[in-house]
Amino acid sequence: MHRQLKFAVPEAMADNQRIHPAVPVATSATAPLVPPSSSVSEKGTQVHRASPLQGGGPVIFAKPRKRKGCCCRLLCGLISLLLLILILIGIVAAVIYFVFQPKLPQYSVDRLQISALRLNFDLTLYAQFDVKITATNPNKKIGIYYEKGGRLSVWYSNDKLCEGSLPRFYQGHQNTTRLDITLTGQSESGSTIMAALQQQQQTGQIPLDLKVDAPVSVELGTMKLRKVKILGRCSLVVDSLSTNSMISIKASNCSFGMKL
Numbered sequence: 001m002h003r004q005l006k007f008a009v010p011e012a013m014a015d016n017q018r019i020h021p022a023v024p025v026a027t028s029a030t031a032p033l034v035p036p037s038s039s040v041s042e043k044g045t046q047v048h049r050a051s052p053l054q055g056g057g058p059v060i061f062a063k064p065r066k067r068k069g070c071c072c073r074l075l076c077g078l079i080s081l082l083l084l085i086l087i088l089i090g091i092v093a094a095v096i097y098f099v100f101q102p103k104l105p106q107y108s109v110d111r112l113q114i115s116a117l118r119l120n121f122d123l124t125l126y127a128q129f130d131v132k133i134t135a136t137n138p139n140k141k142i143g144i145y146y147e148k149g150g151r152l153s154v155w156y157s158n159d160k161l162c163e164g165s166l167p168r169f170y171q172g173h174q175n176t177t178r179l180d181i182t183l184t185g186q187s188e189s190g191s192t193i194m195a196a197l198q199q200q201q202q203t204g205q206i207p208l209d210l211k212v213d214a215p216v217s218v219e220l221g222t223m224k225l226r227k228v229k230i231l232g233r234c235s236l237v238v239d240s241l242s243t244n245s246m247i248s249i250k251a252s253n254c255s256f257g258m259k260l
Helices: 011-017 068-100 190-201
Strands: 038-040 046-048 106-119 125-136 142-146 151-156 159-165 169-171 176-187 206-220 223-238 249-259
Touching: 106 190, 106 206, 106 223, 106 249, 125 151, 125 159, 125 190, 151 176, 151 190, 176 190, 190 206
Parallel strands: none
Antiparallel strands: 038 046, 106 125, 125 176, 142 169, 142 206, 151 159, 151 206, 159 176, 206 223, 223 249
């Protein structure tokens, strides 16, 4: 028979040999690398704060905002100024119109005589016309200064036959002035133009255009305004182009305008 032997183990050794459960070690979550004196706002913008040793409140570095409001106010101001200027110009123009009641001058062709119409040796066409026109100023309170550089010309189709200068003169209120002007000129392709004129003459109806380009200055009361241009065109139909003879004007239609 075997005996069971029991050994007494010291209490201290028993405690060392016990298996203790592992104690979990608390680990901190990974944090962004931010300096101790700064923090991160809700939008992710880094905000630097002054330390207590530096004194003063927190210092915030943020992106500057665009100045859209200033640009809008400036644009609105410019538009308002432009509208005000346009309104003032309209008021002044309306006052001038109702006070002076401006009207364009009127012109008419009274007489047309051909002194020369021939072919040169170089086959250019030489023409000399004597024209008598009447200029009328229908305005009661406006005078017209005819300045230097005015031109009067005669055309057949798209070919200019001759031209001459308008004299400088002043035309008073409701005044009628008659002008005698000599026009001369040479045209290329003279043989072609002469053949067309001779063929047209057989019908007894020759179309001619008389064009006016006259720089004038308008006088309102005692005030002389800036120079403008009077542009006009008279469509004529004559019966003949015979030289040194009176030519009958069968039809005349004139229209005029003003160019600033």
